[in-house]
Amino acid sequence: MTFGVRHRRPAGARGWWALVARTLALVLTLTVAAPGAGLAADLAFHAGGRPFR
Numbered sequence: 001m002t003f004g005v006r007h008r009r010p011a012g013a014r015g016w017w018a019l020v021a022r023t024l025a026l027v028l029t030l031t032v033a034a035p036g037a038g039l040a041a042d043l044a045f046h047a048g049g050r051p052f053r
Helices: 016-046
Strands: none
Touching: none
16 A cells, blocks of 8 residues: 655646736735835824834
């Protein structure tokens, strides 16, 4: 009885287009989230919150 481990990538992760799609999704997510995080920190600072150190 042998227990072999498959070293194949799943069907959804094959090809260069999958890497491009994941990278694009990450860039778009950071593009949307980063300004909101900066705005929240700025509003907290000007509202008398403690600075992040």
